[in-house]
Amino acid sequence: MTQKLVIIGAGMASGRVIEHLLDTAPDAYDITLFNAEPRGNYNRIMLSPVLSGDKTYEEIVTHSDAWYAEHCITCRFGEHVTAIDRDAKTVTGENGTVSYDKLVIATGSAPFIIPVPGHDLPGVISYRDLDDTNAMIDAAAKGGKAVVIGGGLLGLEAAAGLKERGMDVTVLHLMGHLMERQLDEAAGYLLRKDLEARGIIVKTQASTKAILGEDRAEAVLLESGETLGADLVVMAVGIRPETRLANDAHLAVARGIEVNAQMQTSDPDVYALGECVEFDGHLFGLVAPLYDQAKVLADSLLERPNAFVVKELATKLKVTGCDLFSAGDFAEGEGREDIVFRDPARGIYKRLVIEGDRLVGAVMYGDTADGSWFFGLIKDGTDIDEMRETLIFGPAFQGGASADPLSAVAALPLDAEICGCNGVCKGTIVEAIEGGATDLGAVKATTKASASCGTCTGLVEQLLQVTLGDDFQMPQAQPICGCTGHSHDDLRRLIKSKELKSQAAVWQELGWTTLNGCHVCRPAVNYYLLADWPLEYRDDPQSRFVNERKHANIQKDGTFSVVPRMWGGITTPDELRAIADAADKYDVPTVKVTGGQRIDLLGVKGEDLPSIWGDLNRAGLVSGHAYSKGLRTVKTCVGTDHCRFGTQDSTGLGIKLEKHLWGSWTPHKLKLAVSGCPRNCAEATCKDIGVVCVDSGYEIHVGGAAGMEIRGTELLCKVATEEEAIEVISAMTQIYRENARYLDRIYKWLDRVGLDWVKAQIVDDVENRKALAERFQLSQSIYRKDPWAEHAKDSTTRAQYAPVANLTLEAAE
Amino acid sequence: MNWIDICHIDDIPLRGARVVKTPLGCIGLFRTGEAEVFAAADSCPHKGGPLSEGIVHGQSVTCPLHNWVFDLNTGEAQGADEGRIETFPVQVEGGRVLIAEAVLGKRRAA
Numbered sequence: 028m029t030q031k032l033v034i035i036g037a038g039m040a041s042g043r044v045i046e047h048l049l050d051t052a053p054d055a056y057d058i059t060l061f062n063a064e065p066r067g068n069y070n071r072i073m074l075s076p077v078l079s080g081d082k083t084y085e086e087i088v089t090h091s092d093a094w095y096a097e098h099c100i101t102c103r104f105g106e107h108v109t110a111i112d113r114d115a116k117t118v119t120g121e122n123g124t125v126s127y128d129k130l131v132i133a134t135g136s137a138p139f140i141i142p143v144p145g146h147d148l149p150g151v152i153s154y155r156d157l158d159d160t161n162a163m164i165d166a167a168a169k170g171g172k173a174v175v176i177g178g179g180l181l182g183l184e185a186a187a188g189l190k191e192r193g194m195d196v197t198v199l200h201l202m203g204h205l206m207e208r209q210l211d212e213a214a215g216y217l218l219r220k221d222l223e224a225r226g227i228i229v230k231t232q233a234s235t236k237a238i239l240g241e242d243r244a245e246a247v248l249l250e251s252g253e254t255l256g257a258d259l260v261v262m263a264v265g266i267r268p269e270t271r272l273a274n275d276a277h278l279a280v281a282r283g284i285e286v287n288a289q290m291q292t293s294d295p296d297v298y299a300l301g302e303c304v305e306f307d308g309h310l311f312g313l314v315a316p317l318y319d320q321a322k323v324l325a326d327s328l329l330e331r332p333n334a335f336v337v338k339e340l341a342t343k344l345k346v347t348g349c350d351l352f353s354a355g356d357f358a359e360g361e362g363r364e365d366i367v368f369r370d371p372a373r374g375i376y377k378r379l380v381i382e383g384d385r386l387v388g389a390v391m392y393g394d395t396a397d398g399s400w401f402f403g404l405i406k407d408g409t410d411i412d413e414m415r416e417t418l419i420f421g422p423a424f425q426g427g428a429s430a431d432p433l434s435a436v437a438a439l440p441l442d443a444e445i446c447g448c449n450g451v452c453k454g455t456i457v458e459a460i461e462g463g464a465t466d467l468g469a470v471k472a473t474t475k476a477s478a479s480c481g482t483c484t485g486l487v488e489q490l491l492q493v494t495l496g497d498d499f500q501m502p503q504a505q506p507i508c509g510c511t512g513h514s515h516d517d518l519r520r521l522i523k524s525k526e527l528k529s530q531a532a533v534w535q536e537l538g539w540t541t542l543n544g545c546h547v548c549r550p551a552v553n554y555y556l557l558a559d560w561p562l563e564y565r566d567d568p569q570s571r572f573v574n575e576r577k578h579a580n581i582q583k584d585g586t587f588s589v590v591p592r593m594w595g596g597i598t599t600p601d602e603l604r605a606i607a608d609a610a611d612k613y614d615v616p617t618v619k620v621t622g623g624q625r626i627d628l629l630g631v632k633g634e635d636l637p638s639i640w641g642d643l644n645r646a647g648l649v650s651g652h653a654y655s656k657g658l659r660t661v662k663t664c665v666g667t668d669h670c671r672f673g674t675q676d677s678t679g680l681g682i683k684l685e686k687h688l689w690g691s692w693t694p695h696k697l698k699l700a701v702s703g704c705p706r707n708c709a710e711a712t713c714k715d716i717g718v719v720c721v722d723s724g725y726e727i728h729v730g731g732a733a734g735m736e737i738r739g740t741e742l743l744c745k746v747a748t749e750e751e752a753i754e755v756i757s758a759m760t761q762i763y764r765e766n767a768r769y770l771d772r773i774y775k776w777l778d779r780v781g782l783d784w785v786k787a788q789i790v791d792d793v794e795n796r797k798a799l800a801e802r803f804q805l806s807q808s809i810y811r812k813d814p815w816a817e818h819a820k821d822s823t824t825r826a827q828y829a830p831v832a833n834l835t836l837e838a839a840e
Numbered sequence: 841m842n843w844i845d846i847c848h849i850d851d852i853p854l855r856g857a858r859v860v861k862t863p864l865g866c867i868g869l870f871r872t873g874e875a876e877v878f879a880a881a882d883s884c885p886h887k888g889g890p891l892s893e894g895i896v897h898g899q900s901v902t903c904p905l906h907n908w909v910f911d912l913n914t915g916e917a918q919g920a921d922e923g924r925i926e927t928f929p930v931q932v933e934g935g936r937v938l939i940a941e942a943v944l945g946k947r948r949a950a
């Protein structure tokens with residue numbers, strides 16, 4: 028006989044209970060679902076992306092109205108439950124009473140509000156549900172100042188979202204460092220630095236005394252006496268279990284509603300789960316354990332044996348660019364040993380806490396790729412004695428020389444947890460893949476892995492790869508080539524962290540499987556080394572594609588093309604005469620105007636290159652690097668010199684930029700343009716970096732392309748002077764040089780790191796911008812010279828353009 | 841076998857190549873190691889790419905035009921590509937690179 032099940036609260040925990048019930052016994056219960064919020068269940072943890080504008084509410088709905096209807100669930104949304112009568116077995120809501128056979132309380136938790144004067148003024152918001160999120164979005168639309176009280180997970184996600192929406196944000200935190208429950212001091216420091224770099228002000232050891240204001244919040248007063256102006260105050264200082272109904276119904280309640288391992292309260296017909304419960308002294312604030320509870324509760328309702336156990340938890344923060352991971356217990360203590368790895372230059376910190384032969388805690392900042400692996404070791408209590416030395420470098424370094432990143436995933440046991448939010452382990456995913464879920468979407472749909480916060484997506488993809496082999500096209504982090512298991516990102520990371528300064532060091536230390544690489548990895552390794560160690564490493568021409576080795580573009584018939592620089596597209600009669608003379612002298616079959624505002628001499632014989640360069644050099648012409656993964660052209664329009672609309676000297680700035688940047692090597696080609704006004708005749712908004720002059724200064728745009736893919740640029744920033752423009756562009760070039768994968772144009776690289784990260788690094792953080800510009804300058808002190816002149820004057824190099832011997836004459840004798 | 845002295849080994853950059861003009865067409869001398877040189881036809885069977893301009897790695901060279909890879913021991917194209925370049929006897933003695941004269945002399949240019 029169908030029994031009546033009433034559920035109070037349509038949140039993340041009860042949503043799962045209903046799914047399990049429908050999956051296993053759809054007809055066992057007739058379900059009535061109350062929710063105080065005027066809507067059904069949505070993915071609460073994705074409110075932060077909604078706040079920041081990365082997602083819409085529609086995208087995070089997990090159960091739509093249609094879904095409830097289809098499963099015949101009676102929904103009473105927007106209705107507060109006001110009382111439970113356990114004797115009558117009824118539940119009373121604002122609109123009436125229903126009776127139950129079984130009752131589930133899933134009321135979640137309520138934000139804790141510090142009872143300071145003014146806490147109830149309009150403009151003071153907590154962060155719990157969609158209404159709060161929308162209230163923040165509305166407040167942010169008016170701009171102004173926001174003060175977020177609380178530097179924990181929620182507070183920081185709120186702060187980042189509000190900043191994203193253009194508010195001036197200050198975070199107040201009572202403790203000495205941010206997220207002190209999840210992070211140690213060093214990681215907290217790096218997190219703070221990253222947040223500050225994006226313009227968020229962080230005040231630690233800041234205790235709130237009062238919220239000031241007449242009709243609404245206007246300022247926050249600190250114990251120190253300092254007053255901070257505030258148009259919006261967000262309180263995110265903690266949560267407390269929502270137990271009021273249970274209290275009134277005289278169920279056993281400690282801090283939360285007490286439940287046993289079957290999720291049963293002190294009344295056998297009343298169950299509870301989620302953030303409102305207390306189990307064995309534990310409270311809950313993350314979704315992973317709630318999902319376990321949901322499974323157990325559904326089983327209990329169906330009279331199947333099951334028991335909830337508390338597991339270790341790992342924490343991540345959903346703020347792009349702030350990569351942190353923490354798991355286990357990382358307090359210092361006797362008999363505990365720390366392994367620490369730091370890379371100050373890149374803001375990376377990793378700390379492992381070992382007790383005896385077990386890993387008990389891990390805190391990571393900046394690079395959290397190995398987080399799940401460490402988490403597995405902690406949970407399983409794995410004996411790590413054998414790998415102690417290399418443990419900190421992660422799974423890729425364990426088990427011999429072949430550092431195949433996939434081998435680590437392949438080696439994970441089947442019960443290793445991959446998706447922390449949904450508690451999905453490797454075995455479940457592999458089973459799903461073998462059962463036909465051959466892409467990320469299908470795995471998500473069948474297992475829920477990576478369906479919540481998404482940070483395990485990379486691991487799921489690696490599992491797809493391990494399970495399907497070549498049938499799965501890895502979207503990212505593929506090994507560079509057959510010579511190594513390392514991806515480009517790993518390689519870049521390792522070159523810096525292990526201070527590898529020669530190709531031989533890379534091959535040896537990183538376990539290349541071939542003697543000296545191949546045509547795919549060698550150019551990449553060569554580039555990374557010269558970009559990271561401009562003073563120590565010497566460029567290796569033999570690791571370059573012929574064009575860059577010979578400083579000319581090879582043609583299909585083995586001849587070359589020669590493109591001299593025309594700074595900013597400006598030339599002179601003398602230069603044109605020299606080009607014409609060279610074309611005559613070397614029988615150049617084709618002279619063409621390129622799409623880059625200069626002239627191409629096509630069909631020059633390889634042996635003639637040094638001579639034609641010598642001739643062009645004498646007229647002051649230098650290499651145009653039309654062949655390089657480096658600065659190509661800086662296109663300009665005529666600007667204020669001639670044009671009636673010009674707002675700035677676009678030609679002059681273009682020339683300055685080209686003179687500043689030329690000769691530099693970059694991950695892929697780098698094209699710039701400067702337009703004198705928004706009519707944009709130099710097509711600046713489809714270049715890697717484009718400048719559009721306006722009356723008040725210079726808009727700097729980045730990430731355009733018009734080749735295999737057409738991309739409009741995005742605005743990086745606006746500056747007032749040419750000097751600033753050059754500094755920002757130097758910094759942009761350098762940050763791209765230091766971070767992108769070889770052969771990624773700026774737009775591709777930006778797709779991965781996000782424009783916001785770049786803005787935080789070079790627009791908001793002026794110090795960092797200057798440091799980057801200086802590093803660029805340092806590299807240019809080596810590379811800003813004309814390779815044509817070098818090759819033409821050096822007799823050994825020059826000789827290499829000619830055959831080493833000519834036996835046709837001897838044979839003729 | 842008679843050998844012709846072509847050049848000093850250091851005239852060829854390590855992991856680089858130089859060209860010798862012969863009546864048969866151009867031959868590439870590929871320096872794969874400190875004292876290891878291979879000789880092979882300089883023209884790619886795919887579309888005639890100049891192999892001496894390619895990247896030399898291991899005992900192979902990659903054609904600069906469309907990345908076919910040739911094993912310099914056998915001259916065979918590697919992987920999925922099919923084709924072969926002619927290889928020639930070569931030796932390094934006292935730092936000099938010598939190429940077999942007989943082989944050069946006997947053949948005629950196409």
Ligand code: SRM
Pocket residue numbers: 580581582587588590619620621622623624625627652653654659660696698713731732733734735736772
């Ligand atoms: C000469 C020129 C065509 C012309 O006659 O106008 C040219 C010629 C070549 N382009 Fe280009 N591109 C030329 C302007 C462009 C432009 C237009 C521009 O720069 O404003 C574009 C589109 C804009 C862009 O890059 O976003 C362009 C997009 C490409 C691409 C696609 C790049 C991409 O990321 O999608 C390639 C292929 C590549 O680099 O991998 C390419 C590659 C080539 C190569 C190097 C092909 C090759 O690998 O051999 C051609 C060499 C010919 C030669 O021997 O000189 N060329 N190429 C232009 C030289 C400009 C210069 O003065 O330096």
Ligand SMILES: Cc1cc2nc3c(=O)[nH]c(=O)nc-3n(C[C@H](O)[C@H](O)[C@H](O)COP(=O)(O)OP(=O)(O)OC[C@H]3O[C@@H](n4cnc5c(N)ncnc54)[C@H](O)[C@@H]3O)c2cc1C
Pocket residue numbers: 035036037038039040041061062063064071072073074075106107108109133134135136154155156181184269272300301302303311312313314315317345448480
């Ligand atoms: C912004 C934000 C970000 C988060 N990020 C993460 C994260 O990254 N990872 C993670 O693991 N966790 C995260 N969490 C925590 C996670 O969302 C909670 O742990 C989870 O939602 C708790 O589920 P629950 O079902 O217990 O409660 P809830 O999802 O809060 O659901 C409880 C529901 O009960 C309703 N209710 C309460 N009282 C009554 C009543 N008397 N009558 C009717 N209905 C009532 C409420 O309106 C609510 O809809 C985040 C939380 C927030 C707010």
Ligand code: SF4
Pocket residue numbers: none
């Ligand atoms: S579009 Fe560019 S790469 Fe293609 S044929 Fe023309 S010049 Fe060559």
Ligand code: FES
Pocket residue numbers: 884885886887888889903904905906907908
């Ligand atoms: S010509 Fe050599 S690969 Fe095409």
